[in-house]
Amino acid sequence: MRRSLLLSIILLYTQILLAQTGNLKGYIKDTNGEPISYATVKINPGKSIMAATDGSFSFSALNSSEYTLTVSAVGFQSQELQINLGEGISRELVVTLLPTKNSLLNEVIITSRKKEQLKEEFTTAVTVVNSATMQELQAVNNNFSDILSSAVPGLGVSSGTSSNWGQTLRGRQILILVDGVSQSTPLRNGSVDMRTIDAGVIERIEVIKGANSIYGNGASGGIINYITRSNKTSDSRFAGKTDLSFSGGVVNPKGSIGGRLSQSIYGNLGKFDYTVSGSYEQTGKVRDAEGDILGPTYGLSNNQVYNTFSKLGYQINPDQRVQLSYNFFRSLEETNLQEVMGSRKNGAKTYGIEGSTPGSPPGTRWNHNAMAMYTNDKLAGKTSLSVNAYVQDFNTLFFYSTNFENGGQSIIQSSKKGIRADFNTPLLAAKKLSADLTYGLDLLSDVTSQPLLDGRIWVPKMNMLSTAPFMQVQSRLFKDLVFNGGIRYERMNIGVEDYETLKPYNAVTKTFGTSVSVKGGEIDYENLVFNSGLRYNRFNFFRPYVNFSQGFSVADLGLLLRAARVDDINKIQTEPVIINHYETGFESEFKAFRFEVSAYVSKSELGSSFVEQNGFYVIVRQPERVHGFEVSADVNLSSKINLGSSYSYVEGKRDGNNNNKFNDETDTFLGGDRITPPKYTAYLKYVPNSKFLVRADFLASSSRNRFPLTNTGVYKTYEGKVDPYQVINLSSSYRFKKSTYLKLGVENLLNADYFPARSLWPSLDQYYVKGRGMSFTLGISTQF
Template identity: 25%
Template structure:
């Protein structure tokens, strides 16, 4: 691909903003999804005010009611997304999200468009950066795209925080909930409390809230404690707290200034140690009382953003944002061979633990308006500055040296409506300019204490998109699209593993981007009681980035050609029974990679890189104050051609249920995860590390949550 698009093209579109395509699935058509006040929801992650049916991409919107229901069942945003989206992999039920993919690739997690991922040294904690209590809805954009910049090779998971109050006075919400395992074990109990208060007077409004949650040990379907991951981190046996604030000022009828801030921390209690299982016998790892050495794994995140929005600036819509994000991921420690250094302590005795520290700041703006007739254009510019390092905290050694990432990206987009909006054409380009800076550093003793000369490698890349949407009849539309997304390989893993002499970063480090090309064909029907969609996609990258387990039990980054294809089917129907809806979803994914560099796709992607095929079933009922839900996820068996046969997946089925009743003093909810108390091994544990008995984890058994919330 050329690094220098023509001046004419740059002047015309300036860079990509909307990637292709849009069909709303689980939550219904996104362009008709109303918020609490009955207004149309604008999918902010698409960075346009055009409705989703004008864009050639697959979009889901998980609204506030659905999200609250799913979070009560599972406890987290990421589990809620996984339960509703057949193309999203089953979660690990751990603090680490490594191996959790959307359409076989890593999604970009964002809060109000602010990236939460740390791609330079991916700690895989980006699914736990804000409490769900402060999230109003989740926007899912499927497939590779460059809408939000780096990282969205699988799509975007954008968490939109609660909105500003609409009327003068005080409003708020209070939440109390308790969680227990099936046996109501004393150490399995958990609880959560949260409060959010908003105040509005004239043009000014303010919101402040806080949550605290404690989680007990998790139990599997046989009543045994689930094994703890003392290195990557746990959600079980942990405490988390979060504070959220927003200040807003309505400058005039069209312009608003808003400041938001969020602080989130999830820390393990460290009260359990793992008891290895036996993979050959199908016995999962468990936990026993004991104190983990060192500091238990912790995830800390701080986010601040200042936004200015004017929906009538010179006849167009203008959005600008400045943001700051800081995260620190502390991992569990040990006397790992990698950490040993005879100059500090005798070999085999040195205990240490690592921490990822990342600081991001940047800004973005978009301006969109009608140019002429049915032609609408968008231009904008994104800037991102990221400084990330991984340190061995107890001995103050650099495992991954401080690495600075800088991205500057102008973009532009055109959308042309023809024949009374029956036909729409869209296209655009984003010109990504990236530079990486690494100072001179020395690798750990384990790698030979090599002196590495720093450098500043760079690249610039045009990222294209285009698509066609055709709606011959109201409620029936189809689309075809092409979009490019990009990320960089996990540079930190590459830097920390250098063992050669006289390495110079400028010539050693391949930071050529992972450019993933997403092609998609879809159709949607929304007529009468039926909402249905079918999407076929295929995605490829010539220089992909895969996690491959080495002989030492550590995942390395390998640059390999990757190709993924898939089919997604969704159907929702209102039944003749008033208030009863049923739905079914299906996703088929297959991924292949070139393992030996001969440009032939010779083996399947493994469980660390792609999810199993899945069928989702659900039935929901709503009648006045009462509502109920029963849902099932059927994960289908999968073998990995060319892979270790011990990693084959037998599949399993999970069923969840929830009921809610609105009283005069708030709503009372009862939810049950894994209603049938199924015993199973989690997908990631079952399909990776075939010789590691300490990371062979069962999934949660029947888990019961009772909650009361009150709004005023």
């Protein structure tokens, strides 16, 4: 009876406490009434923090008290409000943020695998292309390769094509993600992963630079994560946005006009929220500064692009949520252009004319992404949980090539299925010392191959199963000193069936070699990689950091298999590439000025480089060293004028005699497929009022000349001399109604006549194509 009485008292007391608590809910908007995504909301006392990814926030079970609410977002001034909650009172408010002069502090990063993490807590260089910048750059060009080239220091210049081959990050391989799901095919890297989703469904892009193992195999240079649009939270149960644009060339507009239509709808039905969108784009003929059609290899002329996207969410309660998302992307190049082959040696460009190309339309035939996510923010011990189950099916067809005997087209096929489980548990919450632990498990099945369209096997099917537990600790001492450290254990098994290599093509003699029958088997990898770093945030004008991190890559196993000259895969040098990445840098902010510097060295005891030897293409496995630095600055001259600039430099070598030195005669520079020329960028943005915006972007690629000419007067493949060039782009928008914009973008405003770096370093006539000439995009966007 005493126990029953005690239980009754406890229940009654609990009900009284619950009755005394209140809830706080709100929406974050700009001066135009638009939701601001990825804001940071803090509430004190209690020091709770949350990321308002969809422009809304809520705090439940708040005791009767006076609270300080602080709301901040990139590009906006922080706002602090005093909230007084009485017993059992719930409040709902709208917080309107004004444009800011400070855009670095309190920026929320979600790619870290932690529930939320501020940029000031990272001990490595991070770049975020926010929603506003995305929209401004998309007004000029909808190609991710071009958008990222302008916005991300350390990333190579754009190829101007549908392929990102050679557009490395800090001289190493990039892992491209969509909401944390890999779009890359590390087992056989086809370098078409940047353009596998429509830019119109992307809210923002997060770039974590340097080798890391946050998402496993393939991120030896860093991670680029496309964050899809969140479900819009508004007072409306049904809202939408329509975008319509036309584009074309200016010098010779004949046949160059294309168009794009995108429609999205979204809403909030109580606990249920949704976003659904679809887009279609038809490009015209893309022309250079002289008005000639660009060569059709990896071309962007006459492309048909389809994309559908949906995201459905259900908020079970304030702490639990279920979300389903799906995206389909297709981009195919019509085969109604014929290639007129130029000569790199004689300086004659390759261009296109009306005609036909053998084979089927090349491009991404399909890219399916589906994900189910469950989150719970209140497990035992204040632990939060995020579980993602996903599938990705990718199929891309490459252009017709005579480098195969009797000609042919290759296909990269990749099918991934995986589960990610992330836990985050606070360890300490003392006034002078705090720490939390992020840990979890990645399970991934990846089946990748590269056959020819006619059924011949070029790269056999590689069936990989990976299991990878990981753990990451973050701690703060006296609030200002941040420590990050973690480990990841990667265990892989890759099965390969028996296969026969195709006859290799000799680029010098224009003949074919002999094929080899190779016995298959299983390849096992077990690797433990770790990272650690320190950052000191005491002063805004100087926030230094140091970092060491490791990355793991299977070194494009498909290339090794297809180039095999032995009869057993056990005789192929399939050891992984382990990257040791050392970095130091600092961030500085003073009033309206921001400055960032980072310098790095990355080493691998066993690298992997594709080179030409005696006319054949082979893989060289030698130690590698890559180093470089990046500098960027931004300043708000006034509330109406913003400007900024950046400079990126990278260089790399192979250790030919394995003596751990890189200045001997036997040491060689890495080719253009790995190392990009120095890059300069600058921008100027003018916003005279709430209706009008204009932005100018300057991009310059410097020269690189590290290799000698051969006795035939040409460079070896990947060793071509790169000449400098400069391009200026212009974007503008005008709001003539509350929710309707008119947009105009001009690419290559001065009609510069140039060869992109990608056209020069391959030293192949087929790629010797000029850059896009002056072109325009005119569009209208309206919301309802």
